[in-house]
Amino acid sequence: MSARAVAELVGAKLVYGDGALALHDVAALGTAGPGDMSFARGCSHLQGLDTLQAGLCFCTPELVEPLKSLGVRTIAECAHPGAAFVKAASQLVTPIMAMRATQGGKTQANLAKNIVIAPGAVIDDSVVIGENTVIGPGAVIGPGCVIGCDCMIGAGAVIGFTLMGDHVDVRPGAVIGEAGLGTVDGSNGLVAMAHFGAVRLEDDVRIGANATIDRAVFGETHIGARTKLDNLVQIAHNVTIGSDCVLASFCGVAGSSTLGNDVLMGGRAGIADHVNIGHHVRIAAASAVMQDIPEGETWGGHPARPLRAFLREQVAIRKLAGKKGGNDDAER
Amino acid sequence: MSARAVAELVGAKLVYGDGALALHDVAALGTAGPGDMSFARGCSHLQGLDTLQAGLCFCTPELVEPLKSLGVRTIAECAHPGAAFVKAASQLVTPIMAMRATQGGKTQANLAKNIVIAPGAVIDDSVVIGENTVIGPGAVIGPGCVIGCDCMIGAGAVIGFTLMGDHVDVRPGAVIGEAGLGTVDGSNGLVAMAHFGAVRLEDDVRIGANATIDRAVFGETHIGARTKLDNLVQIAHNVTIGSDCVLASFCGVAGSSTLGNDVLMGGRAGIADHVNIGHHVRIAAASAVMQDIPEGETWGGHPARPLRAFLREQVAIRKLAGKKGGNDDAER
Amino acid sequence: MSARAVAELVGAKLVYGDGALALHDVAALGTAGPGDMSFARGCSHLQGLDTLQAGLCFCTPELVEPLKSLGVRTIAECAHPGAAFVKAASQLVTPIMAMRATQGGKTQANLAKNIVIAPGAVIDDSVVIGENTVIGPGAVIGPGCVIGCDCMIGAGAVIGFTLMGDHVDVRPGAVIGEAGLGTVDGSNGLVAMAHFGAVRLEDDVRIGANATIDRAVFGETHIGARTKLDNLVQIAHNVTIGSDCVLASFCGVAGSSTLGNDVLMGGRAGIADHVNIGHHVRIAAASAVMQDIPEGETWGGHPARPLRAFLREQVAIRKLAGKKGGNDDAER
Numbered sequence: 001m002s003a004r005a006v007a008e009l010v011g012a013k014l015v016y017g018d019g020a021l022a023l024h025d026v027a028a029l030g031t032a033g034p035g036d037m038s039f040a041r042g043c044s045h046l047q048g049l050d051t052l053q054a055g056l057c058f059c060t061p062e063l064v065e066p067l068k069s070l071g072v073r074t075i076a077e078c079a080h081p082g083a084a085f086v087k088a089a090s091q092l093v094t095p096i097m098a099m100r101a102t103q104g105g106k107t108q109a110n111l112a113k114n115i116v117i118a119p120g121a122v123i124d125d126s127v128v129i130g131e132n133t134v135i136g137p138g139a140v141i142g143p144g145c146v147i148g149c150d151c152m153i154g155a156g157a158v159i160g161f162t163l164m165g166d167h168v169d170v171r172p173g174a175v176i177g178e179a180g181l182g183t184v185d186g187s188n189g190l191v192a193m194a195h196f197g198a199v200r201l202e203d204d205v206r207i208g209a210n211a212t213i214d215r216a217v218f219g220e221t222h223i224g225a226r227t228k229l230d231n232l233v234q235i236a237h238n239v240t241i242g243s244d245c246v247l248a249s250f251c252g253v254a255g256s257s258t259l260g261n262d263v264l265m266g267g268r269a270g271i272a273d274h275v276n277i278g279h280h281v282r283i284a285a286a287s288a289v290m291q292d293i294p295e296g297e298t299w300g301g302h303p304a305r306p307l308r309a310f311l312r313e314q315v316a317i318r319k320l321a322g323k324k325g326g327n328d329d330a331e332r
Numbered sequence: 333m334s335a336r337a338v339a340e341l342v343g344a345k346l347v348y349g350d351g352a353l354a355l356h357d358v359a360a361l362g363t364a365g366p367g368d369m370s371f372a373r374g375c376s377h378l379q380g381l382d383t384l385q386a387g388l389c390f391c392t393p394e395l396v397e398p399l400k401s402l403g404v405r406t407i408a409e410c411a412h413p414g415a416a417f418v419k420a421a422s423q424l425v426t427p428i429m430a431m432r433a434t435q436g437g438k439t440q441a442n443l444a445k446n447i448v449i450a451p452g453a454v455i456d457d458s459v460v461i462g463e464n465t466v467i468g469p470g471a472v473i474g475p476g477c478v479i480g481c482d483c484m485i486g487a488g489a490v491i492g493f494t495l496m497g498d499h500v501d502v503r504p505g506a507v508i509g510e511a512g513l514g515t516v517d518g519s520n521g522l523v524a525m526a527h528f529g530a531v532r533l534e535d536d537v538r539i540g541a542n543a544t545i546d547r548a549v550f551g552e553t554h555i556g557a558r559t560k561l562d563n564l565v566q567i568a569h570n571v572t573i574g575s576d577c578v579l580a581s582f583c584g585v586a587g588s589s590t591l592g593n594d595v596l597m598g599g600r601a602g603i604a605d606h607v608n609i610g611h612h613v614r615i616a617a618a619s620a621v622m623q624d625i626p627e628g629e630t631w632g633g634h635p636a637r638p639l640r641a642f643l644r645e646q647v648a649i650r651k652l653a654g655k656k657g658g659n660d661d662a663e664r
Numbered sequence: 665m666s667a668r669a670v671a672e673l674v675g676a677k678l679v680y681g682d683g684a685l686a687l688h689d690v691a692a693l694g695t696a697g698p699g700d701m702s703f704a705r706g707c708s709h710l711q712g713l714d715t716l717q718a719g720l721c722f723c724t725p726e727l728v729e730p731l732k733s734l735g736v737r738t739i740a741e742c743a744h745p746g747a748a749f750v751k752a753a754s755q756l757v758t759p760i761m762a763m764r765a766t767q768g769g770k771t772q773a774n775l776a777k778n779i780v781i782a783p784g785a786v787i788d789d790s791v792v793i794g795e796n797t798v799i800g801p802g803a804v805i806g807p808g809c810v811i812g813c814d815c816m817i818g819a820g821a822v823i824g825f826t827l828m829g830d831h832v833d834v835r836p837g838a839v840i841g842e843a844g845l846g847t848v849d850g851s852n853g854l855v856a857m858a859h860f861g862a863v864r865l866e867d868d869v870r871i872g873a874n875a876t877i878d879r880a881v882f883g884e885t886h887i888g889a890r891t892k893l894d895n896l897v898q899i900a901h902n903v904t905i906g907s908d909c910v911l912a913s914f915c916g917v918a919g920s921s922t923l924g925n926d927v928l929m930g931g932r933a934g935i936a937d938h939v940n941i942g943h944h945v946r947i948a949a950a951s952a953v954m955q956d957i958p959e960g961e962t963w964g965g966h967p968a969r970p971l972r973a974f975l976r977e978q979v980a981i982r983k984l985a986g987k988k989g990g991n992d993d994a995e996r
């Protein structure tokens with residue numbers, strides 16, 4: 001599809017570049033090549049970028065000049081570049097809406113020997129599965145999956161767009177590889193961001209029951225070898241987690257954050273988006289981490305801070321309240 | 333069924349009104365009509381009501397006179413009115429326990445054209461589904477559902493008693509329209525409250541993977557147009573959410589609370605029951621909201637308060653603890 | 665299998681006792697008998713034990729003498745006793761990896777009369793189910809389950825190794841009886857702990873949608889009569905909960921903790937591992953309970969403390985921050 005055709009399709013105005021430029025795929029603005037379509041969220045999106053190679057970029061009027069000088073090939077101006085991108089991408093990239101699948105082991109998938117497929121499992125014809133892997137009853141393995149050897153996929157787990165090493169243990173009800181939650185403004189309110197990336201689970205990863213791991217917008221959501229997630233954990237799009245980490249129940253990691261190796265998170269600890277956690281960090285249960293944590297530290301609290309400081313503050317608060325004696329107003 | 337027969341069925345004493353009165357349905361006490369059966373939880377349940385039209389009301393002895401004067405047609409006295417209501421309702425209203433369904437697209441449901449039903453999906457014969465909708469593998473569409481056009485129901489999602497607009501996106505594993513958790517006292521401990529209401533999802537709503545949305549006890553749990561819920565969000569019975577809201581992962585809204593339009597809730601924010609949140613409110617991640625928030629405000633903390641106050645308090649606590657110097661007791 | 669054969673299998677050194685001793689099963693160190701294999705985590709694991717009867721115990725070198733004097737029959741020394749135990753147990757105890765099941769009511773399970781099995785349900789041949797029980801569409805009842813009368817198993821629920829009384833109500837998507845998350849150190853990083861126990865749900869228990877309840881490592885995870893769990897609740901391995909408790913959405917109870925009868929937990933309250941909660945305790949929403957709570961008390965906060973103290977502290981903090989006036993640094 002040409003840049004001009006794409007722009008017209010969504011009602012954007014091609015204001016710069018050769019409209020005949022051919023587009024084949026989509027990518028994040030920073031990594032897009034000359035055949036890729038992308039979009040700019042706003043001025044802050046351009047910070048730290050000194051050269052761009054995107055084929056087409058949707059943007060609002062004030063970003064046209066900056067994008068020109070950064071090297072973007074063609075530029076399409078519109079009021080809602082994110083929504084324009086989502087709409088255009090649905091035409092440019094072939095959507096995969098329905099599975100090419102049959103039920104109960106009659107799949108056309110590429111199966112190695114000694115695989116057990118339980119009753120009710122549904123496996124897309126494009127899937128590749130390694131030796132000795134067991135697919136539980138009612139599990140769904142959708143498009144874009146490569147599953148290694150000796151894996152265990154629990155009953156009712158739903159997996160798509162996921163690259164899985166060996167000895168991976170996915171417990172029942174886990175949902176891996178769905179589009180995450182991102183929104184862009186459209187002319188008529190919120191529009192959900194489309195997702196094009198994948199999930200990668202290294203060898204010996206364990207995913208708990210009813211946990212959810214979203215695919216990346218572009219690129220990969222990544223979980224390192226031997227990392228263990230408990231039940232009901234949520235890993236958002238584009239997160240990177242190192243090896244040998246343990247995340248207890250209800251832990252959540254928001255979009256694009258990173259964890260090093262050997263990070264332990266107590267139950268119900270949460271990490272905000274775009275935060276970096278160093279190796280060997282310990283995070284206390286119920287913590288709300290809003291900022292980076294350096295290697296080897298132990299943090300806790302809401303918002304999280306070094307655990308010693310949190311505990312010291314708790315003592316100080318207790319003394320402060322104690323000094324004031326019985327306060328009847330507060331003791332409802 | 334007559335009021336007298338209903339009372340006898342559950343061992344309650346009909347102490348007022350015409351026992352021959354015919355009952356056809358159940359309703360909340362405040363909205364019940366002359367053919368409806370209901371119950372009174374206690375004195376506080378009557379506050380703010382100045383007239384009632386319920387056909388039959390179960391209550392404890394001290395509420396008989398107040399209910400008479402408010403206009404209730406017949407009154408049945410007993411020790412556990414909630415449990416009596418639940419038992420009587422199971423006889424008065426036809427229970428829907430088992431699905432009238434066949435598997436894999438052989439359903440008798442009312443399907444528009446161009447619908448995709450993936451292998452393993454189970455659809456009740458009473459269901460209505462609009463054009464171009466896709467039902468994922470293993471999804472279950474139970475009794476009482478009307479699904480619009482261009483909807484996407486993810487693999488393994490379980491939906492019942494739900495009225496859905498167009499372009500609704502339900503991700504895998506979501507459970508929509510189950511009875512919520514309410515309990516009433518019975519003669520032998522806790523009894524689960526029965527549910528008779530529905531869920532309504534307006535156009536372009538998005539429900540994340542493994543999220544749960546309970547049907548109303550009576551009436552509807554309601555989610556407005558274009559509102560997006562992330563994975564593992566919980567919406568309790570009788571909640572009303574406006575349009576264009578975004579609720580990040582692990583957000584929870586407890587029973588009967590309301591949110592205006594364009595409300596944003598960060599990850600793991602919770603709202604207590606019977607709380608009202610105005611339009612355009614922002615709630616920080618990990619907040620615990622225990623009271624109403626006026627339109628346009630930004631709140632955070634546990635318990636939640638205006639975010640500026642929360643941040644100011646954090647600074648004050650830090651200074652307080654710092655002044656005291658190293659406190660070895662706290663630094664375990 | 666002999667103690668010597670087991671030790672050789674995992675590369676451990678049999679340093680004490682009769683290598684010909686026959687082993688038949690696995691058990692926790694404190695309860696293991698002469699035919700059971702077990703392991704010692706470390707010195708603290710032996711505290712409070714004055715006599716042991718285990719057939720074989722894996723341990724690190726410094727625990728050999730203490731274990732001898734406590735009465736263990738044979739001892740195998742190695743660097744990673746937990747990982748050795750997990751590996752040996754996978755040989756000693758017959759693993760149940762694949763279900764012996766057929767789909768859609770053609771199961772060989774032991775079914776009482778008047779049972780409804782919806783389309784797509786998968787039931788292992790070893791299962792026993794009582795009268796009038798309804799199994800929802802796509803539900804999976806795996807090995808080791810005994811289900812009582814008048815139970816309702818929701819669509820897509822996944823249940824294994826669970827002993828269930830009568831009138832138990834399991835909502836859709838709940839996962840009951842999976843191995844919990846425990847890790848032991850191995851020579852090449854983290855290894856997941858194997859689980860051998862069960863879950864017991866007494867009469868009239870209610871489990872919410874997408875909730876998760878893990879089986880015990882050894883013994884039973886136990887939930888008492890009439891206890892009601894809301895959606896998305898997590899109960900870890902070896903937890904014991906009394907009767908008539910109510911746990912609202914997102915509540916979590918970590919491993920081996922106990923709750924008495926009539927305990928109420930508000931939404932998103934969490935209890936750390938190995939904590940004991942007395943009868944009639946009330947825990948406020950969003951609390952993080954890190955220590956025991958005596959019978960009848962009401963606690964709240966993060967970390968949780970008596971609710972009156974928490975509320976008094978909130979007032980004190982507010983006054984403290986107020987006295988300092990507007991602090992611009994904090995008001996970003």
